[in-house]
């Protein structure tokens with residue numbers, strides 16, 4: 001295809017054309033040659049209409065002129081400067097100060113007011129905040145929207161939005177206005193108004209280049225160039241008369257670009273953009289905040305709960321360490337059995353040892369091995385079995401644990417039954433509920449491995465063994481003849497005696513063979529507890545961090561989708577001259593705002609969960625104020641981290657393609 005060219009005679013004056021294209025060609029991925037080597041000169045103050053069939057390359061040409069796209073070949077000079085050589089920063093400056101755009105779609109920000117929409121270009125230009133309202137008001141008044149100052153974009157009609165888009169472009173004072181099908185979506189009245197505005201702006205000195213199918217727009221222009229198959233043909237208005245018209249005294253580029261005082265980057269604008277974006281898409285923002293909140297709540301709650309639990313265990317162990325010793329019989333089942341059989345004697349022996357306040361015996365039974373039912377197993381086959389804690393003990397052991405039983409004297413009855421060789425049980429109130437017994441009445445029975453056991457009372461609580469409320473405790477007689485029990489003797493001492501009694505107790509029990517018994521001090525458990533709770537805390541932390549990571553990933557994908565849906569808005573900001581970092585900043589800040597919100601909410605949820613759980617467990621909640629700050633800070637950091645990829649994607653996407661949508 002031969003080159004096309006609409007080259008003005010260069011001998012008519014010393015000044016370079018405002019826009020000059022030579023051999024500009026552009027193809028797209030699929031091999032579509034949109035432009036095949038175009039030459040075009042446009043003088044300052046010109047009003048040029050580019051017409052042509054659909055798909056002939058008009059928008060591509062306009063995008064190249066406006067630096068929204070780059071040509072593959074050829075040369076583009078703007079006021080004599082080669083655009084191809086300009087760095088990204090200079091291109092941003094051109095879009096900000098030299099060009100103004102009106103697209104077929106208005107790309108009005110739906111949740112922003114007309115005033116903020118009209119001032120968008122001024123914001124990007126860095127015009128001081130206090131100077132913007134007057135300039136935006138002028139722009140709105142010019143298109144007859146002065147009275148819609150505070151109306152949100154989404155409440156304006158299609159025609160009003162396009163007028164607003166025109167006001168946004170006109171407010172910047174850019175010397176070149178590029179319009180792509182500006183009347184494409186308008187009815188004839190609105191279309192005519194817009195054409196009048198274009199003519200007016202041109203009369204004030206703005207160079208206007210408009211791509212159009214609309215004959216009325218083409219007629220209003222001073223020059224009309226046709227593009228067919230990527231080739232330009234001058235149709236009308238390109239003669240000497242147009243030259244004179246174009247050279248009429250008008251505001252020159254440097255004059256107009258400097259007519260507004262410029263300010264540097266205003267961080268408050270970024271914050272207000274981030275806040276406005278977060279609050280205008282309230283549903284999406286709520287989901288993102290919730291995702292962050294769940295992660296942070298999980299983290300805060302698990303740290304708080306593991307610390308509270310550790311403190312609770314520490315308290316118990318410290319109390320026990322002061323006055324508790326446990327003794328077990330080493331060796332074969334016979335020795336164990338004898339130990340059980342001799343408990344009366346053992347307790348008498350121990351009572352004589354100085355510092356011993358009392359002792360009692362217990363053994364934990366596996367509720368897997370023992371069948372505990374409310375009704376006789378043969379009478380109701382298949383009835384559900386008790387799966388909670390089952391243990392055997394004497395009344396002395398229950399007393400040492402501070403067990404409170406009802407009715408009064410229940411523990412004595414429990415022991416007395418044992419003396420008589422009669423099976424008896426005490427049921428914790430929680431266990432009674434599990435067994436389906438509303439209250440433990442006299443004459444109630446349980447069946448343990450087919451043996452009937454009388455229930456003599458209920459355990460309402462035990463200060464030193466809270467688990468007893470959920471356990472079933474049977475006397476030794478209930479297990480007569482059973483082998484394989486491992487009894488544990490609990491010795492309560494005067495405060496501070498356990499260590500001193502460590503070697504005395506085995507001797508007191510069997511002077512000939514003290515090695516038969518193993519003595520453990522609860523203090524020994526401390527180091528064990530530390531190890532266990534450190535392992536547990538590590539595990540809890542790993543799980544919580546994983547939760548936080550997943551919630552961050554969830555939020556990141558929500559933000560990425562938001563970038564996709566805001567593609568046109570981002571392109572519009574870029575077309576107005578916003579730099580890539582400034583676009584990225586909006587998303588990073590939005591991520592920080594949402595993460596901060598999620599962090600605060602999550603910390604509150606987490607702390608609430610710890611408080612409620614500790615109240616239910618009657619623990620002391622351990623909550624450091626750092627936990628709240630940590631949760632909030634982590635929320636903000638994860639918010640920013642989650643926004644990094646969406647921010648990058650927003651900042652680097654192609655402008656022209658995004659404007660097309």
Ligand SMILES: Nc1ncnc2c1ncn2[C@@H]1O[C@H](COP(=O)(O)OP(=O)(O)OP(=O)(O)O)[C@@H](O)[C@H]1O
Nearest residue numbers: 028029032034053054055056057058059060061657
């Ligand atoms: N990003 C792109 N990727 C692939 N092809 C593209 C792209 N942009 C434009 N084209 C193709 O380039 C050709 C010219 O497109 P362009 O939009 O410039 O035409 P147009 O004259 O403005 O059309 P219309 O009047 O319908 O808007 C078309 O065939 C179009 O499909």
